[in-house]
Amino acid sequence: MASSAGLALCGHALVVRGGSRFLATSTSSREDGQPVDQGSDTVLASTFSKSGSYFVLTDDSKRLILFRTNPWQCLSVRTVVRRCTALTFTASEERILVADKSGDVYSFSVLEPHGGGRLELGHLSMLLDVAVSPDDRFVLTADRDEKIRVSWAAAPHSIESFCLGHTEFVSRIFVVPNHPELLLSSSGDRTLRLWEYRSGRELHCCPLTSLQEPAEPWSDKRFAVSRITYWSQEDCVALSCDGLPVVYIFQLDAAQRQLVPRQLLTFQHRVWDAAFEEGHGLWVLQDCREDPLVFYRSVGGQWQSVPESAELKRVSAHVRVNWAMLEGCAGVDSGFSSLYKAACDNMTTYLKKKEERLQQQLEKKRRGAPPPGPSGPTKKMKPGELAQGCSS
Numbered sequence: 284m285a286s287s288a289g290l291a292l293c294g295h296a297l298v299v300r301g302g303s304r305f306l307a308t309s310t311s312s313r314e315d316g317q318p319v320d321q322g323s324d325t326v327l328a329s330t331f332s333k334s335g336s337y338f339v340l341t342d343d344s345k346r347l348i349l350f351r352t353n354p355w356q357c358l359s360v361r362t363v364v365r366r367c368t369a370l371t372f373t374a375s376e377e378r379i380l381v382a383d384k385s386g387d388v389y390s391f392s393v394l395e396p397h398g399g400g401r402l403e404l405g406h407l408s409m410l411l412d413v414a415v416s417p418d419d420r421f422v423l424t425a426d427r428d429e430k431i432r433v434s435w436a437a438a439p440h441s442i443e444s445f446c447l448g449h450t451e452f453v454s455r456i457f458v459v460p461n462h463p464e465l466l467l468s469s470s471g472d473r474t475l476r477l478w479e480y481r482s483g484r485e486l487h488c489c490p491l492t493s494l495q496e497p498a499e500p501w502s503d504k505r506f507a508v509s510r511i512t513y514w515s516q517e518d519c520v521a522l523s524c525d526g527l528p529v530v531y532i533f534q535l536d537a538a539q540r541q542l543v544p545r546q547l548l549t550f551q552h553r554v555w556d557a558a559f560e561e562g563h564g565l566w567v568l569q570d571c572r573e574d575p576l577v578f579y580r581s582v583g584g585q586w587q588s589v590p591e592s593a594e595l596k597r598v599s600a601h602v603r604v605n606w607a608m609l610e611g612c613a614g615v616d617s618g619f620s621s622l623y624k625a626a627c628d629n630m631t632t633y634l635k636k637k638e639e640r641l642q643q644q645l646e647k648k649r650r651g652a653p654p655p656g657p658s659g660p661t662k663k664m665k666p667g668e669l670a671q672g673c674s675s
Contacts, residue, residue, distance in 0.1 A: 288612035289326075290556035290568040293335035296352055297560075299568060299575075299602055300326050301609035305340070307355055308601050310560060310594045332372040337393060339379055341367040347381060349396055359396035363389065369412045373436075374419045382410035388424060388439070404439035406432070409622075412456045417463040423480060425453035427622055431468055433480050444483035448476060452622045454507040454525075461515045462537045469508030469522065471623055475533060477542055486540040491522070494531055494547040507619040514559040517581060519545075521565055523557040525619050530557050530567060532586060546586055548579065555612065564589070575602040575609070 291298040295311040302325055329340035331352075338350045347361045347370075365383040372379055372393070379391045386406035392398040408428040415422055415436065421443060422434045431446035431453055451471030458480075459465040466480040477487040491508075510523040513535075520542070522531040532546040553570040560566060565579040565586060578595040579586040589595065602609075 288555040288568065288570075288609055289329060290558050290566060291329055291331055291338070292558040292560050292566060293331035293333075295560075296331065296335050296338075297566070297598060298329065298331075298338065299605075299609075300329055300340070301612050302326070304605070304608040305329065306601060306605050306608070307338075307352070308598055310563070310598060327367055328370050330371055332376045332393075333374060334376065337372065337376060339370060339372070341370060341381065347379070347391060347400075349379070349391075349393065361391060361397070361400070363400060368410055371413055371415060373415050374417050380413050380415065380422065382413040382424065384409050386410050386426065388413055388422065404434055406430075411452060411454055411622075414456050414458050414466075416458055417460055421481070423456055423458065423466065425456045425468065427452045429453060429470070431456060431466070431478070431480070433483070443481055446478045446480055446483050446485065448485045448488070449474070451624065452507070452619070454509065454619060455511045457511040457513060459513065459535065459537075461518075462535070465535075465537065467511055467513075467520060467535075469511060471505065471507040471619060473506065475508070475511075475520070475522065475531075475542060477535070477540065479540075487542050489533065489542040489544060491524075491531055494544045495529070505620070505623060507622075509619070510556055510558070512558045512565075514561065514565070516562060519559070519581070521557050521559065523554050523567070526553055528553055528569075530554060530565075545584075548586060550577070563594075570609075570612070572603060572606050575599055575606070 289300045295309045297308050297310055299306045305326065324342040324344040326340050326342050331338050336352060338352050341347050341363060343366055345363045345366060347363050349358045350356060351358055363381055365385050367381050367383050369382045370379060377393055379393060381389050381391065386408055388403045389400035390403050391400050406424060406426045408426045410424055410426050412425040419436055422436050422439060424432050429449045429451060433443040435441045435443060449470040449472055453468055453470050455469045457467040459467060464479060466478040468476050468478065473491045475489045475491060476485055478485055506524045506527055508522045509525045512521045518535040518537060520533040520535055528550040530548040534543040534545050536543055550569055555568045555570060557565060557567045567577040568575065569577060576595060576599045578589050578592050580589050
């Protein structure tokens with residue numbers, strides 16, 4: 284359920300995707316990127332492996348396309364059973380886990396790039412995200428029915444725990460790399476939650492509204508987080524949301540097991556995606572041809588824009604040249620709007636129908652009753668009473 288515009292970073296490698304194309308470039312001045320075209324079908328999800336050696340994407344033609352990144356080379360094009368909603372590499376980079384709309388997770392080999400997929404586990408509802416623990420022992424899945432499931436990777440039918448507490452679909456999950464026992468999750472209920480996922484215990488719940496003013500135009504709007512990105516250097520969490528011109532910044536206090544709201548970055552244009560470049564700063568992709576990327580650095584605990592960054596100017600120039608691939612993404616949301624629970628007030632409907640039924644019964648009685656006589660309603664006489672009265 285990802286937007287057709289996206290941003291991915293690993294090391295100096297940076298990928299901007301839009302529609303059926305993606306631009307692979309580098310934040311380092313030693314490399315230049317060229318757009319890679321993989322047909323005419325929309326990219327649904329994409330990600331780097333942990334080392335950045337591999338990049339994988341899936342599109343709405345049910346293809347899974349694997350690349351080696353140094354140099355860029357397409358290793359395989361495989362077919363998936365159903366359209367995918369999320370994917371990730373295992374920490375060992377030996378497998379790709381692919382979650383789909385029917386609630387299943389399939390694994391595909393990286394070492395055997397032309398091998399078929401293997402069914403690992405399934406949910407009863409649509410999967411929205413999948414993640415693995417840093418030691419590859421657990422597979423974590425998030426679904427439309429508010430659940431996060433923690434399964435053993437070696438035996439996915441064996442469930443370690445459930446993380447329950449969200450009141451709407453779980454849009455994103457993220458295992459904290461330098462605190463591998465902790466999990467971050469976001470939802471259509473507009474909260475960011477911290478979990479000890481092996482026990483399923485919720486440690487902290489932080490409403491996103493804690494960082495926004497009530498007067499903001501989106502303060503009453505329903506929205507979900509479309510990206511959780513993390514900076515290990517300062518335990519910093521950044522969230523981009525479905526169609527909003529903002530990025531939320533939180534601080535993870537691992538010792539106190541809590542999330543601390545820090546900053547709300549606002550933009551003039553819709554934010555498509557955001558990602559941290561470890562050791563450098565935060566990149567934000569927005570719906571603006573003149574300034575498609577914005578770069579932030581942490582200065583004294585506050586994130587500040589660096590418009591004169593040489594890396595920003597060079598990468599932005601690449602995106603502007605290839606802006607045509609992003610033009611179709613304007614106004615396209617990530618599909619979360621259709622996942623909210625439908626409000627159904629059964630009691631109000633019942634009382635309304637009951638009142639209508641009573642009114643109809645009263646109306647029938649009025650139409651069927653005889654007109655009243657001079658001394659009130661005419662008494663109904665029994666057979667024979669009229670004859671007896673005349674004979675006297």
